[in-house]
Amino acid sequence: MLDKNFNFNEAEGQIYEGWEASGAFKPSHAPGAESYSIVIPPPNVTGSLHMGHALNNTLQDILIRFERMRGKSVLWQPGMDHAGIATQMVVERQMMERQEPKRTEIGREAFVEKVWAWKEESGGTIINQLKRLGASCDWSRERFTMDEGLSEAVVKVFVQLYKDGLIYRDKRLVNWDPKFETAISDLEVENTEVDGHFWHFKYPLENGETYEFPIKHDEDGNPTKWETRDYISIATTRPETMLGDGAVAVHPSDKRYAPIVGKRCLLPLADRYIPIITDDYPDPDFGSGAVKITGAHDFNDYHVAKRHDITMYDLMDSKARLVDADYVPEKYRGMDRFDARKAIVEDIDARGLLIKVEDKKIMQPFGDRSGVVIEPIRTDQWYVDAKTLAQPAIEAVEKGETKFVPENWAKTYFQWIRNIEPWCVSRQLWWGHRIPAWYGPDGHFFVAETEEEATKLAIAKYTSEGYTLEDINDMRRHEHGGSPLLVQDEDVLDTWFSSALWPFSTLGWPDKTPELDTFYPTSTLVTAHDIIFFWVARMMMQGIHFMKEVPFDTVYIHALVLDEHGQKMSKSKGNIIDPLILIDKYGADALRFTLAAQAAQGRNIRLSDSRVEGYRNFGTKLWNAARFCEMNECKTDPAFDPATVSSTLNQWIVHEANQCATAVTRELEAFRFNDAAGAIYKFTWNVFCDWYLELAKPVLQGEDGPEKTETRAAAAYALDQILKLLHPFKPFITEALWKDLAARDKALITSEWPQFDEALKSEVAATEMQWVIDLISGIRSVRQEMNVPAGAKIPMTLLGAAPDKSKLETHEQVIARLARLSDISTADAPPAGAVEIVHGDAVVALPIADVIDIDAEKARLQKERDKATNEIAGIDKKLANKNFVDKAPPKVVEEQKTRRADYEAQLEKLGQALARLERL
RNA sequence: GGGCGCAUAGCUCAGGGGUAGAGCGCUACCUUGACAUGGUAGAGGUCCGUGGUUCGAAACCACGUGCGCCCACCA
Numbered sequence: 002m003l004d005k006n007f008n009f010n011e012a013e014g015q016i017y018e019g020w021e022a023s024g025a026f027k028p029s030h031a032p033g034a035e036s037y038s039i040v041i042p043p044p045n046v047t048g049s050l051h052m053g054h055a056l057n058n059t060l061q062d063i064l065i066r067f068e069r070m071r072g073k074s075v076l077w078q079p080g081m082d083h084a085g086i087a088t089q090m091v092v093e094r095q096m097m098e099r100q101e102p103k104r105t106e107i108g109r110e111a112f113v114e115k116v117w118a119w120k121e122e123s124g125g126t127i128i129n130q131l132k133r134l135g136a137s138c139d140w141s142r143e144r145f146t147m148d149e150g151l152s153e154a155v156v157k158v159f160v161q162l163y164k165d166g167l168i169y170r171d172k173r174l175v176n177w178d179p180k181f182e183t184a185i186s187d188l189e190v191e192n193t194e195v196d197g198h199f200w201h202f203k204y205p206l207e208n209g210e211t212y213e214f215p216i217k218h219d220e221d222g223n224p225t226k227w228e229t230r231d232y233i234s235i236a237t238t239r240p241e242t243m244l245g246d247g248a249v250a251v252h253p254s255d256k257r258y259a260p261i262v263g264k265r266c267l268l269p270l271a272d273r274y275i276p277i278i279t280d281d282y283p284d285p286d287f288g289s290g291a292v293k294i295t296g297a298h299d300f301n302d303y304h305v306a307k308r309h310d311i312t313m314y315d316l317m318d319s320k321a322r323l324v325d326a327d328y329v330p331e332k333y334r335g336m337d338r339f340d341a342r343k344a345i346v347e348d349i350d351a352r353g354l355l356i357k358v359e360d361k362k363i364m365q366p367f368g369d370r371s372g373v374v375i376e377p378i379r380t381d382q383w384y385v386d387a388k389t390l391a392q393p394a395i396e397a398v399e400k401g402e403t404k405f406v407p408e409n410w411a412k413t414y415f416q417w418i419r420n421i422e423p424w425c426v427s428r429q430l431w432w433g434h435r436i437p438a439w440y441g442p443d444g445h446f447f448v449a450e451t452e453e454e455a456t457k458l459a460i461a462k463y464t465s466e467g468y469t470l471e472d473i474n475d476m477r478r479h480e481h482g483g484s485p486l487l488v489q490d491e492d493v494l495d496t497w498f499s500s501a502l503w504p505f506s507t508l509g510w511p512d513k514t515p516e517l518d519t520f521y522p523t524s525t526l527v528t529a530h531d532i533i534f535f536w537v538a539r540m541m542m543q544g545i546h547f548m549k550e551v552p553f554d555t556v557y558i559h560a561l562v563l564d565e566h567g568q569k570m571s572k573s574k575g576n577i578i579d580p581l582i583l584i585d586k587y588g589a590d591a592l593r594f595t596l597a598a599q600a601a602q603g604r605n606i607r608l609s610d611s612r613v614e615g616y617r618n619f620g621t622k623l624w625n626a627a628r629f630c631e632m633n634e635c636k637t638d639p640a641f642d643p644a645t646v647s648s649t650l651n652q653w654i655v656h657e658a659n660q661c662a663t664a665v666t667r668e669l670e671a672f673r674f675n676d677a678a679g680a681i682y683k684f685t686w687n688v689f690c691d692w693y694l695e696l697a698k699p700v701l702q703g704e705d706g707p708e709k710t711e712t713r714a715a716a717a718y719a720l721d722q723i724l725k726l727l728h729p730f731k732p733f734i735t736e737a738l739w740k741d742l743a744a745r746d747k748a749l750i751t752s753e754w755p756q757f758d759e760a761l762k763s764e765v766a767a768t769e770m771q772w773v774i775d776l777i778s779g780i781r782s783v784r785q786e787m788n789v790p791a792g793a794k795i796p797m798t799l800l801g802a803a804p805d806k807s808k809l810e811t812h813e814q815v816i817a818r819l820a821r822l823s824d825i826s827t828a829d830a831p832p833a834g835a836v837e838i839v840h841g842d843a844v845v846a847l848p849i850a851d852v853i854d855i856d857a858e859k860a861r862l863q864k865e866r867d868k869a870t871n872e873i874a875g876i877d878k879k880l881a882n883k884n885f886v887d888k889a890p891p892k893v894v895e896e897q898k899t900r901r902a903d904y905e906a907q908l909e910k911l912g913q914a915l916a917r918l919e920r921l
Numbered sequence: 922g923g924g925c926g927c928a929u930a931g932c933u934c935a936g937g938g939g940u941a942g943a944g945c946g947c948u949a950c951c952u953u954g955a956c957a958u959g960g961u962a963g964a965g966g967u968c969c970g971u972g973g974u975u976c977g978a979a980a981c982c983a984c985g986u987g988c989g990c991c992c993a994c995c996a
Contacts, residue, residue, distance in 0.1 A: 006958075192993080199996090237996065250996095284995060292996050301994040364993090409925075416924060416992070530991085561990095598944080599934075605989090607933060611945050618958040629955030675935065679943075694955075702954090778962090785962040791951050821953095872940085879939080884976035893939060893977090900940075 003628045003741060006621055009588035013733045017132055020736075025750045026137045028074045028519075037073040038520035039065060040504050041138060042528050042536070043146065045084035046120055047091045050130035052562040052570060052608060053529060055580035058136050059593045060559055060600060060674060061527045065137055066729040067669050068524075070754035076520050078507050079138035081125055083147040085433040085496040086181055086370045092116050092432075109431050116432050120145075130581060135589050135732045137750070142516075144507045146499040147434070154506035155434045155499045156450050158547060163438075163448040167386045167546075168426070170438075170446070174303045175425055177378035179321035179338075180371035183429035184382050186495060187422060188534055190366045190375050197363035200240050201289065201356035202349055203232035204249060204266040207274055212260040233258070233266050233277060234356060236288035238363050239298075240349070241342040244271050244329055245314035247306055248294040253279040255290050269354050270330055270345060280305050297379050313379065319429075321376045338376070383427040383436060383492070387542065391421045394541035403541065403551045406672050407602045410530060410558045417534050424539075426495045433493030441487050442476050455487055501539035504552035526553040529561055557672050560605045562596075583613055590731035591617035597730050598678040619682060620734045623727070626690045627720060627738045633701040635716040637743040643718055644760040648708055649811065650700075651715035652766035654693045657684060658722040659762060662755035665726045681726045689719055692774055699814045717742070722755050772805075772841065773812045779838045780820040780845065786861060787836060789849060794823035800831055801843025837862075837914035839907045844914070859918055866911045869904045876901045 020026065028036070039061050044054060061077065069075040092115060093104055104112045131138070144151060162168040175184045206212075211231045215224030233249055246268050251258040258277070265274040282305050283292045296306025296313035306313055314328050321338045323329050333341050349355045366375040395418055397403050398411055405411040427436060439455040440446045445462055449455040463473050476486055499506070504523050508516040522544075528537060537556055544552030563569055570577045583592045594616040599606045643655040661684035668677035693716070700712045720742070728735040728749050739749035780797065789795060797820070799809050806827050809816070813825050828846075831837060835846035836858055876897050879885050886894055 003955095005956080235996085239996085282994090282996090287995055289996095294996095299994080299996075301996070304994085364995095413925070413991070420992085534992095595944095601935060605927095609933065609945080612933075614958075615944055618956095621958045622956065625956035625959085627955085632955065679935080682943090690956085691960090781961060782963090785950075788950090791961075792953080879977075882976060885939095886976080888976045889939080897939075 003624070003631055003738075005625075005628070007588070007624045007734050007737065009590065009620075009733060010585070012737050013133070013135075013589055016733050016736050017135065020137065020748065020750055021140065023748060025069075025748060026077070026139045027141065028076045028139065029069075029072075029751075030074050031072065034072055034074040036076070036519050036524075037065075037068040038076040038078065038523040039525050039527065040078045040507060040523055041080060042526075042532070043080045043082040043144075043500060043503060044127045044131075045087050046081045046124040046127075046145070047084055047088050048127045050127055050134070050580055052578055052580050054127070054131070055134060055592060056559060056562050056596045056600065056606065057527060057529065058131055058134055059596045060557070061525075062134070062136050062593075062732075063597060063669070063674060063729040064525060064527070066732060066750065067754065069137070069750070070725065070728065070752060072753065074519070076142070076516070077136075077138045078142055078144070078520070078523075079128070079131075079136075079140060080144035080503075080507055081128070081146070082496060082500055083120075083145065083433065085428060085430050085493060086183070088116060088120075089430055089432040090181075090370065092119050095119070104431070112431055133581065133584055133589060135593065137732075142507070146496070146503075146506075150509065151499060151502070151506045152434055154502050154510055155494065156437045157511050158502060158543065159437055159494070159498075160448055160450050161547070162385065167389055168448075169384055169386065170381060171384050171423075172379060172381045174297070174300055174377045174379055175382050176366065176368075177319070177321075177376045177380070178368040178371050178373065179317075179319065179376055180368065180373040181430065182319040184380060184425050184427060185368060185375070186425050186497075189369045191369050192364045192366050194362050195365045197238050197361050197365065199236050199238055199288070199359040199361040199363075200346060200349075201234055201236045201358070202240070202243070202269070203354040203356060204235055204268060204275075204293075205232045205354070206261060207265040207267060210261070210264060215257055232354075233261065233291050234289040235291050235293045237293060238361065239342070240345045241323070241338050242295040242298045242316060243268065243293060243345065244323070244333065245295045245297050245316040246271075246275055246293045247296050247311035247313060248275050248309065249277045250280045250283050250292050250294050250305055251277065251290055252281065252283045252285045255279075255283070255285040257285075258291060269352060270348055271328060272330075273328070276311075278309055278311075280308065298377050300377055303377070315379055317376060317378060319378075382425050383438075383494075385424040385426050385498075387421045387424045390542040390546055391418045391538075393545045394418060394538065397541060397545060397551045403553055404555050406555055406557045410533065410556070413530065414533055414538060418538050421538075424495075426498050427490075427492040428495055429491070430493050433496065434499055436490040436492050436494060438490040439487035440490065446490075447487065452487065452489065459487055497535055497539055500536055501543040502547075504540055504544055505548050510547070521548060521552070522550050523553045524555065526556045528556070528558065530558050531561070533558070555672075559600055562606045562608055578608055583610075587613045587617040588620065588733065590620055590734050593732075594619065594678060594730050597674045598682070600674040602673065619686065620731060622686055622690055623723070623731075624734065624738070626685075626694060627742060629694060630716050630720050631742060633713065633716070635701070635713040635720070637717045637721055637745075638714040641714040641718055643715070644758070646711055646715055648700075648711060648715075649766045649769050650693070650696055651711055652763040653770040654689070654715060654719045655761050656763040656767050657688050657693075658719050658755070659758055660684075661688075662722060662726055663757040666754070666757070669729070678730055681723070681730065685723050685727065689723060692770075693719065695819055696770075696773070696812075696815045699818060724749060725752060725755055769808060769811075772808055773816065776809075776840055776845065777816055777819045779840050780816075780822070780847065783836055783838055783847065783861075784821070787849065787854070787858065791821075794821050795847055795849050796824040796826070797822045798832055798835070798846045798848065799825070799827045799843055800829060800846060801827070805841070805843040831914075831917060833917075835917075837910070837917070839865075839910040839914075842906070844910050855918060859915065862911055862915050862918070866908060866915070869908045869911065873901055873904045873908070876904075 041061065042057060065075055065077045159168060176187065176190050178185050209231055211229050213227040214230045216228050217226035219225050235249060237243065249266060251262065261277050262279055263277065265276050268275050282301060283290060294302045294305050294311055296303050296311055297315045316323055316329065317338060318324050323333045323336050323341050325334045333344060336344065367373065368375055395415065398414060405414065437450060438446050438448045439452060441459045447455040447458040449458055460473060473486065505517060505521055508514060508521055510517060526537065540552045580592060591613050595613045598616065646652050646655055661680055664680040665677045668680060697712050697716060700709055703709060724735040724739050736749045739745060799805065809827065816822065817825055831846045832848040835848040838845040879897055
C-alpha cells in the first residue's frame, strides 16, 4: 500500500541509482533504432548548479527521455569545461586564503598540479547536482576539456588551422585585463556606462604660432566672432594616455583648424612635438573637433595611427602601470594608470593648460570575470581568422542545415557572425591548453603537435637558411647550462577554443570512432541566447571546418531564468534562487515541471516559489490518484486491449488518453515544452482525477462483474499512459509509481512512449461523457447558487427527448452520486416549483420549491436570458452583414448559425421556465 | 548609432483572424472512504494607444507610448 505522500527526499536518490546501475542512460544501440544525441553545454568545473543550469538541463533531459522512450538510441554526452580564467581564479583565491605562497612563487608546474589536485578533489560538484535534478546523461562517457583525448583534439585543430592559414600570430591592439594580466577576446569585454569626466586640454602650437578660431556663429553657421589662439584644444576621457599621443587629428572639412593643419603642437608634460593631421575619424561637432591620437591605447586611434604611420608609444605594462621608457617622464614611471591620471591632470592644470572638466557618461570596458577596466595594449597574440571560418557557418544556417528554434535567434546569430572580427585565442594564463608553438633563434617559430615535430621543422628551417647541424647544435647549447633550441609558447588557449570542438571532440575525434559515426551531427543543442556568440557560433565554425558537417540539426534557445521581479539573478544582487534548495523543499520533479511549464518560447522565466509548490501539489494529486487505483485493485493487465473496451466511460478515457499522447508528442517535437506540460497536466488532473475516477467510483465500488473488471483495467491503463507521458517531466514520482503499482519487465525510463492510435478514438463516447459532465456541473452550479446545503440530496427530473433520456439512464448512478441527487426521473412536463436548467436539448428540473428563493431564481434565469439575448444580437449583426455571409468561409457562417439556434432554443426554454415561476 | 523583444485577470504568464485562458492569489461552501499539498462553485479582463488591412482584429501591418535586452570605436 502506498504512503499518503510521495517521499521524494528519500526516493529520488535510490531511483536515480537504479537507473544508472541498469545502464538505462547508455545508448540502446538497438538494431534499426534511429539515433538521437545531445551534447551538454559543459558546466565550469568550478561551478555549482544555478537556475540557468536547472532549466537548461531539465529541457535536455525531457528531450532525452522522450526520445529514449520513443525507441531511439539516445546519447546525452556529459562533461565539464576547464574554464581557464575562472578556475585559475578559484584556486588562486584558495591559496591566498590558506596563506600559501603565490602562484608566481611556486611556478607554473607546481601551480598547474595544484589546479588538477583541486579538480580531483572538489571539482565537479555540479555533476552530482545534475544527478539530483534527474539528468539522464551517459556518465560513463563523461569528458573534461582538459583530459587527454580532448587536449589532443585541441592541438590537432590548432596545428591544422595554422597550416590552413587560419591561425596566425600578430602584434596589434588587444583587450588587456590588468588584473589577470592576460589578453581577452572582444566577447569577454563588457561595455558599461559609468560616470566619467571629459577633460579639455590646451596643446600649445609650436613656436608660439597663432590662428583665429571662430567662437560665435550666426543662424546659418557662419562665424561672426573669432579669438586668437596659440593652442589647439583637445578633449579626452583618459588623460593618462596623453603621454602616448602621436598626433592630433581634425576632420579635413573642419575649416576652424585649416590654418594649423600640418603644423605641430607641443605635447605637454611629455615635451614632444606632434603633428596636426587630418583624418575622417574626428567628428567636427563633437568636443573641440580635435582628437589626440594615442595609437597604442585606443582602438580608434590605432587605426588612425596605422593609416598615417604615426608613432605608437606603449605606455603600460601588464598591470597597467606606466612603463619605464624614455618617452614617459620619470615622475610617472611605475605609476598605476589611475594615479597617473590624477597626477597628469594636476600637472596640466599647474601649467595653465587645463581648460575645463566636464562630467560625462562614458562607456567603459570591463573584464567580464575580473571586473576591472580593460586596457587596450599592443601585444603579440594568436588570432583565428574567424571571418573565413564564419562563411560556411553563415551559409549552413541560411540553408537551414542548422535551424534555430525559435527561429528569430538566427537573426542574432547572423548579426554577429556576419560582422565577426579576428578572434584572439591566446591567454597569458597557466591553466589551459598550452599553445603548440615553439620559438627558436632568429625570431622563428614552429607550430607542431609535439616538440619533436617542431624540432624537425626547426632543423629543416635553419638548414635551409644555411646553418649546419653543428651550428644548430651550438645554438642548442647557446647558453651556459644548455638552453634548449626551442622554447614552447608560454600561453594557453581561450577556454572557448576547446569548447568549440565539444560536439566532436567528446565523441572521440580525431579518431574515427563509432560514436562519431552514429551521433555526429548531434540532434539538438539546448542553450540560452547569451552564449550564441561565445559557443554556438564557434562550434558551427569548427564543426563545419573539421567534420565537413554542421554540429547540430537544431539549436533550441531557451529563456533566461529571472527572479520573480524580472531581475537577472546575480550574487551581487543577492537574488539568487538556489535550485537545490527548491529540490530539497519540493522535490526535483516539482522544480522540473515548473521550469518546463514556464519554458514558453521567446520569453524569460520568472521563477517563484508558489509556482513550484503548485506543481509539487500536482505530484501529490497524481500520487493519490494512483493510491486510489491501488486500493481499488486497478492493476495493469497485459491482456487488456484498450481498443475493445465496452463501457462508454472506458471508451472515453481511452480516447482522451490517446488525444493527450498525441498532444504531448506533437508539442515536444516542436519544442513547446510549456504546451506539452500543460497537456499532460490537464489530462491528469482535470480529466483523469476530476472526472474519470469520480465517474468510475460507482463501478469500482460496486458489485464484481465484467464491467468492474474492465474498468479496473482501463483505469490502470490510463494511469500507465499518464506515467509514461509525464515521465520526461517528472521522472522520479512516475518511476516510483510505475514500480509500485505493478510488476513490470521494464523500468518506466525504458518503456515505450504512447503512440497515437486511430483505433482508440471514440468521438461518440467523448460527446456522451461531455454531456454527463456538463449536466453534473450544471446541477452543482445551481445548487450552490440556490444555497442548497452541500450534503442535502435533492430529486431531479429530466424533460427531454429519447436520446437524452437514454443517456441519463446509462449514467444515472454517477449523476446521482456526483450531483447529490436523491431521485432521478424523466417527465414530459416540469413539476411545479422547480428550478430549471437548460442543458442542450433538454431541461433539467430540480423541484426544490421549499428551499428556493423565487426572486433569486428569477434573477438567475433572467441573467442567463440576457446573456443568450446578447449573444443572439451579436450573431444577428454578423449574419445581417451581407459581406460576412458572402465572404466568410461557409464553415464559419454555419457555425454562427448553429450557435444562434442553440441560443435560440435555450432562450425559449428559459422563457418557459420564467413563465412557470411567474405562476407560482 | 544599429538589431531584437515585450505590453492580455490582483500577481506571474500562455494563447492567437470569428466563443478570453492557466498557475498563484481572492470569495463562499465542504474534514463525502485517493488526495485539505484536497473538493465544489464563484468573482475578476476597454487583450497599452492610434490608424490601416479584413466581412470580421485582442490576434496581422504601420506609427506612437512605456519597459527590457544585445551589439557598436564618438575621443
